[in-house]
Amino acid sequence: MQIEAGALLKNILYPSDLRKLKESDLEQVCKELRQFIIDVVSVNGGHFAASLGVVELTVALHYALNTPYDQVVFDVGHQAYGHKILTGRRDKFHTNRIFGGISGFPRRSESEYDAFGVGHSSTSISAALGMAVASAYKGETDRQHVAVIGDGAMTGGMAFEALNHAGIEKSNLLVILNDNCMSIDPNVGALKEYLTSITTSKSYNKFRDELIAVLAKISKNGPDAYGWAKKIEQSIKGTLLKNANLFESLNFRYFGPVDGHDVTKLVKTLNDLKYINGPKLLHVVTVKGKGYALAEKDQTKWHAPGMFDKITGEIKKTVYDKPQPPKYQDVFGHTLVELAEQNEKIMGVTPAMPTGSSMNIMMKAMPNRAFDVGIAEQHAVTFSAGLATQGLVPFCNIYSTFMQRAYDQVIHDVALQNLHVVFCLDRAGLVGADGPTHHGAYDIAYMRCVPNLTVAAPMNEEELRNLMYTAQLENKGPFVIRYPRGNGVMPDWKRPFKEIPIGKGRKLVDGEEVAILTIGHIGNEAAKAIVELNTEGIYPAHYDLRFVKPLDEELLHEVFGKFNKIITVEDGALPGGFGSAILEFMSDHNYKAEVVRLGIPDEIIEHGEQEELWRLCGYDFSSIIKVCQKLCKGQPTSAQVG
Structure with a gap:
């Protein structure tokens, strides 16, 4: 217009x-x-x-x-x-x-x-x-x-x-x-x-x-x-x-x-x-x-309100006829308060993004245990490290793209000292309209190479809650949880906590001929693709690894022992990312398979809606379908092959 x-x-x-x-x-x-x-x-x-x-x-x-x-x-x-x-x-x-x-x-x-x-x-x-x-x-x-x-x-x-x-x-x-x-x-x-x-x-x-x-x-x-x-x-x-x-x-x-x-x-x-x-x-x-x-x-509300009626000021929202899943950030915010009520050692830290990260929920409920430290990501990480040295369990919530600014502190002040800091990386993956300065493309690659770190990504809201619950338990060391911008997939998301064994993935769907390995929310695109492929007589297996570090080696031995056609899907950079970790495992254990890696290519990705960008990069559900079809037919794929 x-x-x-x-x-x-x-x-x-x-x-x-x-x-x-x-x-x-x-x-x-x-x-x-x-x-x-x-x-x-x-x-x-x-x-x-x-x-x-x-x-x-x-x-x-x-x-x-x-x-x-x-x-x-x-x-x-x-x-x-x-x-x-x-x-x-x-x-x-x-x-x-x-x-x-x-x-x-x-x-x-x-x-x-x-x-x-x-x-x-x-x-x-x-x-x-x-x-x-x-x-x-x-x-x-x-x-x-x-x-x-x-x-x-x-x-x-x-x-x-x-x-x-x-x-x-x-x-x-x-x-x-x-x-x-x-x-x-x-x-x-x-x-x-x-x-x-x-x-x-x-x-x-x-x-x-x-x-x-x-x-x-x-x-x-x-x-x-x-x-x-x-x-x-x-x-x-x-x-x-x-x-x-x-x-x-x-x-x-x-x-x-x-x-x-x-x-x-x-x-x-x-x-x-x-x-x-x-x-x-x-x-x-x-x-x-x-x-x-x-x-x-209300300057915070109107920082980026979306579309609105300029006369009445009514912010336009889509009206749904059934309950919708919450934003991942809100699941984080409410879950953090719930955990903090059970564990008095938990503290919250964010660098100037309490509303964007939903840390404001804890700041309101427990003002003496949640801190907005200003636009200072490096300080946020080392401040969290200081809290951890005194036996507290800080949840340090930073957007993935902004965590890049504090990478030295993650290594020097947390990982080297093996301190129990939980990093919650919001806006991981392609974020949409904010574009290349805000895409959380690199955290898998830059975190998984650091000793002592556990790096995980939930596929849905329940998994986010359980990873947060697991991360705050004793003697877990530095723990990274990445999750995307926007809504999840579970309207009924608030379920009892369950501890997740560190480094354990899960097989969601058994299948034949081809296995799809995913990490994080993007696994839901693979799940949609599998439903469509089943109607065509193609039955891929689906494995949600949950952890990119440590990898579930037992599960991967099962995958490579059964399949010689494998697709990896991640909402992150391909160089050094989740797919690269799978190739490293394959090489280290002398397996041979055709591995197609889907994710963010080695280029700057522009702004647009998340679904548009997933499609542009070739890892939305329709792209997964096409790659599966080609693999099953023995045709060459345009995706990166290991």
Whole structure:
């Protein structure tokens, strides 16, 4: 559905068109841009509140700067919808996050205005600093480099590492701190309190408006005037705002806080800051969801609400005529509380994703036993390790794609010390519309090679509960449970706990000629395929391995002793993955069989619905059927063969 843009916005294809307008027109442009985002997202879905909060900032950046020569890096990218619309993608915006359409995040391959591809938080300052240093090296002294980072993303350790480095480089770098007290969930930690102390200092807020203009003018007149102005600035700031030293102690010039919804003031401020050399930080205060009352009121709910009625605010949900299976994340959240009620040693840990992971259920029920540590995956893992050294059993819940950031901690701080930490990897496998930055493609491969780890994946909700129950029992060591985004398959999922023997799989269906070996939820696609194949007189066996480490060798000896045609299916990367583990077993025990591996190929997979992506990669139920048919007929397959 094509949405019509407003009177001014419809004539803006690129920032060069925006810069032709009078400054007095910018407020109207902001109104039209905000409405366009509301109109399109309400009918197509996507991230919502974050982009509404930075409409004025986005317009001001593209108006005051000479983009794309001047480079703007948006941290994470949830807030980049306005940027996309103003940079040549307005008429494609209705395809946002849809298979074959534009990405929901900035991507260098999509537009020259997307200076850096982003999906994981806290990377913007490092990237922008690298660009700034490169420009200085090449003599591009007039080029501006801007990192737009939220106060939630600023809690990530990488952001502080970049600030520390930037302070000694003297590069032309502007960090814009978008302070709205929110990431996806409300921000936590000492930085939040520190920023609040800055925004509530009335004396300093009055002073800073005059300071920016004075410094901008003086800085044009030479190094002596610049040094004199800097001394005055530091002494006055020290008097008016005793706590305003965090960024300045890192050699950043701090300016703000500034009203992030006053587009005229933002343009003036950005124009002034262009003439101040060295690393600078502009503190901008915004409201996530600005301009849509419901999103302002409940910012977490409206982070990515899906499709909704823009008039009433009713979020559109599919109505079913029978009970539906729950989301895996909700099974995790409720099961964790149930286990914690039985085992006082259990603790919950998540890096800034309590709602997305459903850790918020335990945080509400047992606030002293569940922790949101901010956007800090490395810290989350080592913090969990510390808990484990004292005899507690932490359930550390991290999205698969974000666990990649803490891999060293998994090895060094948990596995080497054989600590009893339970890692629950949400969004494992292909996640859908969030695309390649969020696909949990690699965890099987990168976890199964680490000593001391147990790595498992449930095929359904009951199996998830039982794996969680098993993992928290005594002396289990590091335990990894991966499960996908979205719903399971069992409406009646809450069943009594049963311990699962470590490394034991199960034979679901006996068969002949060909065996299908699966790991995790994707096994349900194989089960559907087998039902269809049976109608054609083809009867594959189906084995759910449950564990990729340790493998069930007894079960595999049975498989290779009976079948010489085997299909492995996984919702994970093929190189080094589950299928590779089966090939290793086959080689180590001198078996010979035709093994076809189905999974995520060695390439970047785009965004789309999960079922579309499974089909694209060749491991949905229809693809499994085709491979089975070819194997049984002795025909060559296009899938990877061992």
